[in-house]
Amino acid sequence: MSEKKVIPAGATWKEIPVAGIIPTAGTAQEFKTGDWRTRKPIHDEKKCINCLRCWIYCPDASIMVKDGKVIGIDYDHCKGCGICANVCPDKVKALTMIAQSEEE
Amino acid sequence: MKIRHSLTGNEAMAEAMRQINPDVVAAYPITPQTEIVQLFSNSVADGKVNTEFVTVESEHSAMSATIGASAAGARAMTATSANGLAYMWEVVYIAASMRLPIVMPVVNRALSGPINIHCDHSDTMGARDSGWIQIYSENSQEAYDNLIQAMRVAEHSEIQLPVMVCMDGFIISHGMEVIEMEDDDTVRKFIGEHKANYSLLDVKNPITMGPLDLQDFYFEHKKQQAEAMKNSAAVIRDVAKEWEKLTGRSYDMIEEYRMEDAEIAIVAIGSATGTAKVVIDGLREKGVKAGLVKIRVFRPFPKEEIAKALANTKAVAIMDRAESFADFGGPLFRDIRASLYDHDVRPKMVSYVYGLGGRDVMPEDIASVYADLERLVKGEQLPMLNHLGVRE
Known part of the structure; x- marks a missing residue:
């Protein structure tokens, strides 16, 4: 894969690829969408059975998993949609949504 | 080697397409253009070209499939007329904005209504601000020569703009005249191999094409398009000179x-x-x-x-x-x-x-x-x- 290049804000028309082409992959990682969030999922490691439903359903790939276990949430990219908490089994409820302001 | 043929404008365009041997042609019939892609599809069926011929369900799909093929790095063409051009309108702009070197014969026909299938320029004149280069032909000979030259202009690495090659419906498209064709080898050498600047199928170098482009960069991309259009004049002249050297037939703006x-x-x-x-x-x-x-x-x-x-x-x-x-x-x-x-x-x-x-x-x-x-x-x-x- 070619080296990731981020086009700086304010680049001129001569400095950017034509037609809005993004010539490298994975650039979405550089774009922090977490600050869009108004609600925030909190993960309880003790309750979690690691069924990974949240990981499957998360539309932003923000459930961080290591060795088959949920190890946390990527708050840089989580938009707080709440799908993870919704699909977490009723008997488990290892994910709860809180208002972003509550935590601050 | 020159070959003299008596051909209609549509036949001349179809023969030029056979010589160009594009990777993909996606097309939908519409009078008076139909014959071009119909005759070209004969070349496909007879194994005279290596083209993937896609029969789509509308002109919107024809241009969309052509755009997809071109974005994948293929040399892609389609052809249309009048209401067909109108029906592909949305994607005509996208082809230009995505800087895809698509070449499209347009057989000029009145854009109805009342319904009319005969020649005027209301179809392509409406598309004059779409970001496509537009080349018009006086007769079958020019239609043939213009289509071949258009490939070089569109695919020039500094230009990367689509080209409409226009000819008058029925008057030229269905009128027979004697034209001079070059042999297949000469044409293929002249246009060369298509090397796309970017390809969506290049899995080793994954890219994104056609992403959301908002207030911060859209205007810069439009400036690039305007600049490419400006620079295309010199390329059009250079390609014409090279074609003249080869054929003796001269062209200019x-x-x-x-x-x-x-x-x-x-x-x-x-x-x-x-x-x-x-x-x-x-x-x-x-x-x-x-x-x-x-x-x-x-x-x-x-x-x-x-x-x-x-x-x-x-x-x-x-x-x-x-x-x-x-x-x-x-x-x-x-x-x-x-x-x-x-x-x-x-x-x-x-x-x-x-x-x-x-x-x-x-x-x-x-x-x-x-x-x-x-x-x-x-x-x-x-x-x-x-x-x-x-x-x-």
Whole structure:
């Protein structure tokens, strides 16, 4: 894969690829969408059975998993949609949504 | 090696496409273009080309599939006319914005209604601001030559813009004339292999094409498009020179016919210019200093060439085969008037909309325009806007 290049804000028309082409992959990682969030999922490691439903359903790939276990949430990219908490089994409820302001 | 053939315009275009041997053609039939892709599909069925021929369900899909193929790095073509072009409208702009070097024959036909299948330029004139290069053909020979040259212009690494190669519906598309074709090898060597700047199928170098482009960068991408269009004029001229060296047939942005000392002139596009040349020859024998400027490339607009060609004339008639419904003449009329704005000495200039819906434009009609121009030179008043040959 070619080296990731981020086009700086304010680049001129001569400095950017034509037609809005993004010539490298994975650039979405550089774009922090977490600050869009108004609600925030909190993960309880003790309750979690690691069924990974949240990981499957998360539309932003923000459930961080290591060795088959949920190890946390990527708050840089989580938009707080709440799908993870919704699909977490009723008997488990290892994910709860809180208002972003509550935590601050 | 040259081969002489008697071919219709559609046959000439289909033969050029066979020689070009594109990777993908996606097409939908529409009169009077249908024959081009039908004849080309024969070449596919007979194994004369390696093309993947996609029969789609509409022109919107034809252009969309062509865009997809081109984005994948393929040499991709389609062809259309009138309402077919209108139906692919949305994606016509996207092809240009994505900087895809698609070449598309457009057989000019009236954009209905009332429904009409015959020639005028209302279809492609409507697309003049879409970001496509537009090349127009006077006859079958030019349609053949223009289509081959268009490949080189579109695919030039600094240009990367789609090209419409236009020819008059029925008058040229279904009229048979003798044309000179080059042999397959010569054509294939001339256009060369297509090396796309980017390819969506290059899995080792994954890219994104056509992403969301908002207030911060969209304008910069439009500036790039405008710059590519500006730079394409030099490429169009270079490619024409190379083609001339190979074939002996010369092309430029415009063609001047007996303009050296012309006092009155017509500017027109397409098959009517052939008729005008005959009329001019007759007038010249009578001592009338008549000339013609034929527009071959309409986008980018050859403003300097036109201004230079008309600089020493006294009166000019701009003939548009499309009505703009602006109450200010056709699109060619307005562009040419604007081209001369910065010049201190300007000829008198009148607009003639003619030939709508395939209405014949006969030598007498053209002669009447030159007669009008002579009256204009003598100081008589003429209306700025005229509809040539319409029954009053």
